[in-house]
Amino acid sequence: MKKVWIYLENGIFLEAKSFGSEGTKVGEIVFNTSMSGYQEIISDPSYAGQFITFTMPEIGNVGVNKEDMESYGAFAKGIIVRNYQRRYSNFRAEDSLENFLKKFDVMGICDIDTRFLTKVLREDGSQMMIASTEISDQEELKKILENSPRIEEINYIKEVSAKKSYIHKSATYDARVFRYKEPPEAKAKIVAIDFGVKRNILNNLTEAGLEVEVIPQDFCVEELIERFEKGEIDGVFLSNGPGDPLILKDIHEKIKKLIEKKIPMFGICLGHQLLSISHGYPTFKLKFGHHGGNHPVRNEKTKRVEITAQNHNYNVPENIKDIAEVTHINLFDNTIEGLKYKNSPIFSVQHHPEASPGPHESAYIFKEFADLVIKHKDSK
Structure with missing residues (x-):
């Protein structure tokens, strides 16, 4: 060496x-x-x-x-x-x-x-x-x-994002037989915007009963809105990704337009932060971030403590409570880990509910998103 x-x-x-x-x-x-x-x-x-x-x-x-x-x-x-x-x-x-x-x-x-x-x-x-x-x-x-x-x-999402759209078809990995599960029949279709998405996030979305189309970070927001209004897609997922979310100003403007159309949306990690910024609440940098597979997070609705996987250096501000209900809290430092926006079909989490390998206590969040999208689709 x-x-x-x-x-x-x-x-x-x-x-x-x-x-x-x-x-x-x-x-x-x-x-x-x-x-x-x-x-x-x-x-x-x-x-x-x-x-x-x-x-x-x-x-x-x-x-x-x-x-x-x-x-x-x-x-x-x-x-x-x-x-x-x-x-x-x-x-x-x-x-x-x-x-x-x-x-x-x-x-x-x-x-x-x-x-x-x-x-x-x-x-x-x-x-x-x-x-x-x-x-x-x-x-x-x-x-x-x-x-x-x-x-x-540095804008790293340009480096890590997919270069063209594709349909993700695999579900989660079954460790008992060492292969991926067959995905269930899709009940709705979503678009996952790839800012650096993890494969197992896509697996969990598919297993929740969603058809998942992955699109690059330089997507056309007008085209996305048109597809939603025509009923071609039923929701949008904002993925995890690298770097400081505050520098992604073009992405902020696109997400603002999606928010205005009340499209059902779910964000994880960077997606969670981008939703906050796009609502007018800038993120801040943590001292040394959260990186690991043992972070206790309390679900504020059930009061259950979930052990979670984390990977972020940035967090949403406390005053976002003005426009969103806090759904999850990090018990290490009491920072916000989950939000449900008022009067909008939008929610997000800071931690990683897909955690592979790692804790699975938060996997229910994917079903909550699928239920939201399907309910909204059926009400149209």
Whole structure:
């Protein structure tokens, strides 16, 4: 393994070992507390532009396989792990994590104190960093980092979104027989706007009884409204995705037009944030974000606590309560996790109810969306 040198914007300079792709990369460093599912995390498009620090110390031990991909690639700048296991052992494994990272140009960093890094991020917050297998001089790395664009200045959804529309046909994965379930008969049709959508979100929408057409992020809103008014589609889903939602100004304007037409809509993560902004309530950045598979969220209607998967750095403001009912609350920091807009067939959640692998307590949310869309369709 080659040496790799790391410089954080708070001045910390570290040396570690490299696996995966080589070179010099700049991105935002965050930490993820999930105990399993590293391939799903790395292939989640919402991590575009970021270095993922895994708090789970052993990574690579189960290899990788095609079935566990959450998208068609991997868009993170790199991953940071305590121990990388080159010798993988799992009956589903098809290749090593190292080869996977090289294939998608993702840097791998190991033999580093990830507990220390996590504490730094918890105290100082998520921040920009640079990692290089070519440059060892601290001052040179600092200069490159200072002259590089920040993650909140880059529109990553153009990179991760589908380039053309398609129909998604698979349902959720059945681990008992190691294959995807046959989707049920569709009772309504929706369009999923792809800002970096995870495959298992689409699987859950299909399994809920919806025909799902995925469209790119540069969609024509007038065409979408026309299709809704003609009865060709019955609702719209706004997907998860990477980066700062405030810079997506053209998307805000399009969503405003969908809101005005009272089209049934459901958003997850970035979609949740975009709905808030489009209603006139800008998001704010959390200190170190929520990234992991163990976040307790309280359903405000049932008062049940659901363990959820999370991946976001931004959150909706408290004053959105003026126009929306808060449906879910994060019990770690009391931030808003779910909203139902007043006098509109629109709701959203900040967490990931599809969670694969991970907790399934929030999977009912997909059925709630399907019920909403079907009810609205039948009332027309």
